Each structure stands twice: as C-alpha cells, then as structure tokens.
Amino acid sequence: MDDAEHGGGSGRDSRPLVRRHPLLGLAVTVASAVAVTATVVLGAEAFDGPGGKGGSGASVANAAGTREISARKVLHAVADRVREEEKDAEKDAEIDVPRDDQFVYTREIVKETDRRTGETEVRTAESWQSVDRSKRGWVDEIGGSGGWSEPLGRNESTFPPPDWEALERIPTDPAGLVRYVAAGLGIGKKPLEEIEKVEWRMIHSSLKGLATRPMAPKGLRPAAYDALAAVPGMKAEPGVEDGNGRPAVGVSYDYEFTRDQKLVFDEDSHEYLGERAIRTALGRKKSYDQFVRLTGCAVVDEVKQRP
Numbered sequence: 001m002d003d004a005e006h007g008g009g010s011g012r013d014s015r016p017l018v019r020r021h022p023l024l025g026l027a028v029t030v031a032s033a034v035a036v037t038a039t040v041v042l043g044a045e046a047f048d049g050p051g052g053k054g055g056s057g058a059s060v061a062n063a064a065g066t067r068e069i070s071a072r073k074v075l076h077a078v079a080d081r082v083r084e085e086e087k088d089a090e091k092d093a094e095i096d097v098p099r100d101d102q103f104v105y106t107r108e109i110v111k112e113t114d115r116r117t118g119e120t121e122v123r124t125a126e127s128w129q130s131v132d133r134s135k136r137g138w139v140d141e142i143g144g145s146g147g148w149s150e151p152l153g154r155n156e157s158t159f160p161p162p163d164w165e166a167l168e169r170i171p172t173d174p175a176g177l178v179r180y181v182a183a184g185l186g187i188g189k190k191p192l193e194e195i196e197k198v199e200w201r202m203i204h205s206s207l208k209g210l211a212t213r214p215m216a217p218k219g220l221r222p223a224a225y226d227a228l229a230a231v232p233g234m235k236a237e238p239g240v241e242d243g244n245g246r247p248a249v250g251v252s253y254d255y256e257f258t259r260d261q262k263l264v265f266d267e268d269s270h271e272y273l274g275e276r277a278i279r280t281a282l283g284r285k286k287s288y289d290q291f292v293r294l295t296g297c298a299v300v301d302e303v304k305q306r307p
Contacts, residue, residue: 071236071251072229077270079225086218098299100132100163105307106214107296111243112288128303132163138303159184160210172219174226181206204231204253214297240264242273243291250276
C-alpha cells in the first residue's frame with residue numbers, strides 16, 4: 001500500500017537491523033543521533049531471572065491498589081519459557097538449520113481495526129526472505145500488497161548479520177549480548193552503566209528484533225529477552241488485548257515513537273502472542289489498531305514455495 005505510514009510501527013519493523021532493511025521494502029539507517037546525554041545506572045540484578053532479588057511474581061499492587069507489572073520480570077519469564085520450548089523442540093525433531101541459499105518462509109495473521117469507524121479487516125501476510133540476503137525475496141506489505149525485496153548490494157550489510165553461522169557466534173549471555181549489540185551499532189565497548197539514553201534506544205531495537213525472530217540458533221532468542229529486561233525504560237501494561245480480544249500483558253519501550261509498539265504475552269504462561277501497534281495511512285488522516293501474529297515459519301528452497 002503506497003500510502004502506508006507507520007506511526008507506532010509494527011512487529012515487522014523491529015526485525016534484523018540496520019544498515020539496510022529489506023523487510024517491507026523499507027530502507028533503514030543507523031544515524032548518529034544528537035540528543036541530551038543521559039546515563040543509567042545498571043546493577044547486576046538487571047540480568048537476574050524472574051526469581052531474582054525482586055521476588056518471583058511479575059505483578060504487584062501500588063499504594064492505590066492498582067495492579068502494576070514489572071517488565072523486567074515478565075521478560076525474564078518469557079525467556080525461561082522460550083528456553084523450555086527450545087529443549088522440547090530438540091526432543092521432538094531435528095532442528096531445521098537453514099542454508100545460505102535457502103529462504104525463510106513466514107505466515108502472519110494481520111488484524112486491523114479502523115480507530116474512527118471500528119471497521120475490522122483480517123488478512124494473511126506471507127513473506128520469503130533469503131537467509132543470507134544474497135537473493136531477492138518477497139514480502140507482503142503491512143497494507144496488504146506485496147513486492148520484491150532486493151538482495152544486499154556489494155557495500156550493504158545488515159546488523160545483526162543474517163546468515164546462520166554468524167548468528168550462532170552471537171553471545172547468548174544477556175550482558176555479553178548487550179555489549180555485542182552496542183559494539184555492532186558503533187556505540188563502542190563502554191561499560192553498560194555509561195550507555196546513554198539515545199544509545200539504549202538503538203540497542204532496544206536490535207534486541208527486540210533478535211527476540212522476535214521467527215527462526216534463530218538455540219539460546220539466542222531467550223538471551224535477547226533477558227537482555228531486553230535490562231534495558232532502562234521497558235514498561236509492562238496489563239489488560240492489553242491480543243488479536244482475539246483476550247486480556248494479556250503488553251511490553252513496550254517508553255519512548256515517543258515506540259510506546260504504541262507492544263510485544264504481547266499471555267500473563268500466566270508468558271507465551272508470545274504477537275505484537276500490537278498503531279498504523280497510520282493517508283498522511284496520518286487514518287489510523288488503525290493493528291495486531292500481528294506469526295502463525296507459520298519454515299525453511300524452503302525457492303521464493304513463493306510453501307512448506
């Protein structure tokens with residue numbers, strides 16, 4: 001859809017980053033943004049699991065009796081669930097490791113509700129991405145149409161790197177992962193407590209992309225969730241609806257352009273349900289409440305081949 005804009009963004013906007021991002025045909029660059037310097041003090045407990053110093057529960061009540069939820073504890077609980085899912089997958093079947101000459105196929109259900117009229121549309125979006133970005137892929141646009149995503153050029157790259165072997169070399173301890181991402185984004189090897197606010201925004205985006213990858217080496221996605229838990233500014237909100245209108249927990253980064261981008265989890269099982277966002281179109285004259293849920297993922301040999 002040519003007139004589509006993304007005010008709050010969507011789950012797709014945060015996947016592999018950032019020298020050039022072929023997903024949705026968007027070109028994304030990492031700019032050296034100028035911002036007011038702000039540093040955040042991080043303790044070791046930032047990387048603790050849900051049973052760390054703050055106790056085992058993710059939900060507490062404030063003085064007014066309103067329920068509050070700890071984003072850090074929710075994300076640690078999600079990481080633990082993903083680790084268990086990876087163990088179960090190893091027991092049930094051989095892990096499908098993609099070759100560089102193959103494609104990752106994804107199928108998503110996109111539900112959008114016009115914020116003014118209440119009219120709702122539900123559609124399926126399918127995409128085929130070259131594993132190492134060396135071949136042309138196909139992506140269904142958020143607005144419902146599709147198009148080719150061109151391969152990376154000679155002087156173009158993505159971060160984190162797309163090929164499987166490179167992904168396997170990424171650290172899977174949360175602190176090491178944060179440092180890896182910071183170095184890859186040009187932030188350098190400064191101590192975590194010296195990372196500035198504008199830099200944390202960049203780190204958050206990369207970690208979110210790793211956490212929600214449809215396919216990743218063992219340990220990488222749970223490490224990314226644990227690392228997200230250490231990012232200052234992560235917020236959890238109870239009562240956020242999933243695509244079927246059921247209450248869940250939404251986790252977002254507290255920043256002007258990302259507050260409406262919520263990773264949605266089941267409050268009890270901590271299953272990842274999808275991403276909720278606000279999409280704008282027609283020069284922001286129209287806006288939609290959007291929910292995107294991954295329903296299928298596989299490795300295939302050709303573009304537009306289904307598993």
